[in-house]
Every structure is written in C-alpha cells, then in structure tokens.
Amino acid sequence: MPALDAFSHVSLTVTDPERSADFYNRVLGTETVFSADDDGNRLFIVARAGVTIALRDHSGSADQGFDPSRIGLDHIAFQVGSEAELEAWETSLQANGVVCSGIEASPFGLHLNLKDPDDIAIELFVPKPA
Structure with missing residues (x-):
C-alpha cells in the first residue's frame, strides 16, 4: 500500500470564518496565512507548526449548528x-x-x-x- 506521510489539514465549515480565525489565532496560537471571498463563500486558513486549519462558510449552512452526533466530524x-x-x-x-x-x-x-x-x-x- 502507498505511504501516507502526515496529516495535511482539516477544513471546517463555520458560520463566520473571520470570527473563527480570530478564535483559533487568539486561543491556539495560529496565524491567518490566507483569506479569500469567492461570491460570498469565505475561506480563511490558519496555521502554526504542524497544524493547518481551513475555515469556510457555505451558502445555506449558517442555520445548521454543529452537532457531533451527526455523520461527519x-x-x-x-x-x-x-x-x-x-x-x-x-x-x-x-x-x-x-x-x-x-x-x-x-x-x-x-x-x-x-x-x-x-x-x-x-x-x-x-x-x-x-
């Protein structure tokens, strides 16, 4: 079987990527390394050594809060x-x-x-x- 070298990143759907980036930067010591707005779908990428997290919103997902009991994360x-x-x-x-x-x-x-x-x-x- 081919090798997997390391875990690359995780991408999280959030209600407000900028607010989430601020939280991860302030609380976990990451830094925003990229941000973009593509027709209202925003993306922020925060990182620190060994950790990369993409934070994005998707149209229609803001009214559905996170629930760890649903399929997914x-x-x-x-x-x-x-x-x-x-x-x-x-x-x-x-x-x-x-x-x-x-x-x-x-x-x-x-x-x-x-x-x-x-x-x-x-x-x-x-x-x-x-």
Whole structure:
C-alpha cells in the first residue's frame, strides 16, 4: 500500500470564518496565512507548526449548528508534549476566558476539552507513555 506521510489539514465549515480565525489565532496560537471571498463563500486558513486549519462558510449552512452526533466530524484533537504542557494550556485558555473542561484522564491519556465559536469540539491530548 502507498505511504501516507502526515496529516495535511482539516477544513471546517463555520458560520463566520473571520470570527473563527480570530478564535483559533487568539486561543491556539495560529496565524491567518490566507483569506479569500469567492461570491460570498469565505475561506480563511490558519496555521502554526504542524497544524493547518481551513475555515469556510457555505451558502445555506449558517442555520445548521454543529452537532457531533451527526455523520461527519465528532471533534478535532491536538497532541501536546506532556502533562505540564497540558496544564499550561489550561492556564492559557482560562486566562483568555475560554470555557474548558478540567484535565481529565482516559484509558489513552490525559485530555482537556473546549469548543470553538460554532461549538466544534476541540481536544488537547497527551497520550499515555508506551
């Protein structure tokens, strides 16, 4: 089977790409690297080392809020390097007024959960050591 080298990017449909880009830039430390408006369908791409997120709106989708129980995306997870890093993220999120879960343990590691402006679930995750 041919190789897959890495995860390239994720594209999220949002109600307001500019508002979402501001959130991801402010909260997750990304930067807007591209924006365009094609006949009212806006696209913002935000990125930081190892992470690229496309944020776009589509005609007719604004009245349908995110629902993780529908077919499609349940949540997006970003791996962080250590429990100390996860604690630093929790402190940073709280300082930015972002509502988040406390750090929680699962059979797979530790995680911290938050939501973006469209209620898309975001997880910051530290895997259990192998």
